[in-house]
Amino acid sequence: MSDISTTGLVAIAERLADHALFKGVERADREALIHVMERRHFPKGTVLFRKGDPGSSMYIILSGKVRIYTEDAEGNEFTIRYLSEMFGEFSMLDERPRSASVAAAEDLDVLILHRDDFTRYLREHPMVGLAMMRNLVERVRYTTTYLQRVIEATRRLAEGNLEVDMHNAPEAETDGEIRSLIRTFVQMVRQVQTREIALQQGLKADQSSGEASSD
């Protein structure tokens, strides 16, 4: 990692700070982390890795975009989303197989952090490991809390309690996962309500028409 200018380095270090995994990591530690990364270029279309490949490295995108996708048995590709930030951090930490495939959607410049380098880095910067641990725990706590709230509310919905509101939930939620969870939940409640109200009105209309005809 030699050809990144000081200003470039600072900018990337700032981006790291925005990432939930590196929250609370000192600036000097972030810059040192960037120094142990490998810089690579991938032309548009290159497949970086495929779902199920053994994974042990994390990528920070300097320029360009990647496409995250899966393939079915026939080789049809299903694009999940496009990314221009960071990916693969969990594989770097737990060395589990990749959960999706990734290809360069544009010409791509990336910094790669390999697990071995990260391990060596952690010996010199143990506080970073502690901060990352806290961040991961926070994320699990936080996701679990919302998931449990959604489950509880859905259960109430099933019992006929349509007065569910999640408005006090996410204020400045930046976590896309939680946002989509809440959005889907609200949409579900609305749909179920609409359907049931329609059915109830239909029922009433039916009943009243029944009553009318019985007259």
Add this chain to the structure above:
Amino acid sequence: MSTVALVGYFVALALPALTIYLFVTLDVFGTGRPSTVFLCAGWGALGAFFLAWGFNSAISARGVSYTLLTSAVAPVGEELLKALVLIYLIRSPRFRYIVDGAVYGIAVGLGFALSENLFIYLPQAGDAVLGVALSRALSTSLMHATASGLVGISLGRLRRTDSARRKMFPLIGIGLAILLHATYNNLAAHLEGVPLLFVAMGVGVGGGLVIAWEIVQGLTDEKRRFTETLSHDVDVSEGEREAVQRLGDVGIEHVFRELRDYFGDENIALIRRLLSIQANIGILRNNLQGPASERLRRAWEEEIEAYQEEMEEVRRQLGRSVLLFVQRVFPTNDEALQEVLNEELARFDPTFVHRFDMFMRISGLAETFTPEQLTAMAERLSQIDIFRDVSLANLENLSRAIKVQEFEDGEVLFNAGDEGNAMYLVEEGQIAIYVPSDGDEKLLRTFQPGSVVGEFSLLDGRPRSARAQAVGHVRTLMLERQVFTMFIQSRPLVVLAMLRYLADKVRYTTKSVEAAVEWMTRISRGEYMPMEVEAPAPQPQPPATEVILEPDTLSPETPEQVSGVFSAVASRLYEREHAMRQPLTPPTDKHPQDEHTERERNE
């Protein structure tokens, strides 16, 4: 000029050149730079020598006898002139390291002797025997180097010592130098050849011994000063409470700040590393004296070996003079000093020095359990998810910090909002968890013996979200967050193992969220049919047995459980909507089976 004379000149030049070359390449400097040594030699050869020449000529022009000149006047004048540059250099704020004083002095002396040989003795010797030229060149160099070395070291000690007698040092130094010089000159007037060389060697060895003695004294002074700095405010009382306080604030920074002025940033980093490695070796050796299983002992011994290898490497990288300084000022066999030093290093470098292990010893906690108990507790810890990937040796070490805590029936372990400062392993009795609910509270669940309460508090210390209360007499094994943090701070591999588990956990939670989102999307569309859940890739952990809110154990639902819950909810919703439709449509019209096949057709 004859070949013999040429050899004489060569020797006269080569000797000082070689010595200075050795000074530079062996990196004997503390604070000094090679350029400073050249400056000294240059002053000796040019400034001091020609001033002395002029001074001596002026004196002899006034009719002073040659004998008086060589035996008294010249030694005084020459030593004072040579000392000028030393006084200048040693007074400078840059000067820190007493040994440098000696190095500078020797360089001045060598420079002076070089000029003396080139301009006086060798021309006088003419075509004389090579032996004479050689003995003159060698013995003059030895004498001047030793005399100025004495001045240099004494000035150095003046700078660095607090002793009340310090003002005496330079006087003694210059007095000794003049005495040495005069003695040599007197003897040299009557001797030539080999006997002269012997005298010079005697002068050199004698002066050298004095210089060495001064260096040792000076370093002892330094050691005393540093020990005082380190011991400042550290009282040697026992007990855990004090131990925590003692490990709380930093005093060694003064020492490192001062050492940085001595040896520069690069050497300081190495010295810090060396001292910290020494500290860890000492700490681990202490560990070995306490109770521990064979496995843990082996792990400690292996760690000691690894540190010893690293220590050799660091020693190789440190210059000789720096190493001499470290060994003299922080000797490993001075246990009292090491004790204080290690504590200070642990405060300063908690991410490298094993503070946890020190704490265990100081607090006396290390003696609580037998090796068998420790092994059993390590096994227990390894059953807890967050410790899944941590080695048993590490868990056994950590187990040493566990405390047995008992609670009477109804006693509260913690309240909602309390700082999450410990994890409890339930051994006996039950722990009930109550959460606030509509102004009242409800029983969330009860922990049985064998379960663990609050392990995630170890990692993030978040306030408790529920109240924990003893049901019956409760016996727990408690691990405090503060001690746990100390433990992992100096053990990156443990952190890495826990990160591995946590990353898994996040992935797993994400899968659960995805399952929930997928189900809710289906329910929105009115698709109430069970779907084939895609089995989550390799199972990171066995699914928990019940879906339950567990605020302080943080066990998120597995994707399967989430699907189960939503599937049940979907059937319930279907039944309700179906019941509402019942009066409108014949019961066979819209059956789940039909909807299922209909959807499949649409796809």
